[in-house]
Amino acid sequence: MIMELTNKAHKLGYKTTHMLIDGQFAGLNHSRKRFFFIATKYGLSVPRLNFSPAPTTGEVLDSFKKNMEMILVLFLKWEKTRSLILNTVRWEKV
Numbered sequence: 001m002i003m004e005l006t007n008k009a010h011k012l013g014y015k016t017t018h019m020l021i022d023g024q025f026a027g028l029n030h031s032r033k034r035f036f037f038i039a040t041k042y043g044l045s046v047p048r049l050n051f052s053p054a055p056t057t058g059e060v061l062d063s064f065k066k067n068m069e070m071i072l073v074l075f076l077k078w079e080k081t082r083s084l085i086l087n088t089v090r091w092e093k094v
Contacts (some may be wrong), residue, residue: 015039015040017038020033020034020036
């Protein structure tokens with residue numbers, strides 16, 4: 001049935017894609033399968049789903065900690081630069 005529909009769509013000039021998606025791999029908290037058939041006359045790029053196991057809470061917190069350390073370093077560099085600028089600029093009342 002799917003191949004018949006695909007062949008008919010191709011004969012009419014459509015590009016097709018179809019996929020069976022399990023909800024647990026699409027960010028849902030349940031395993032429920034859904035079938036999608038898409039036909040279009042335009043190019044279509046379907047993103048690949050990530051079937052790797054979800055990261056643990058510890059892994060997420062570690063990556064957040066690393067990002068926060070980098071943000072703090074950048075902020076401190078900016079503060080130092082800002083302080084140098086403020087100390088070299090003469091502020092006059094207008």
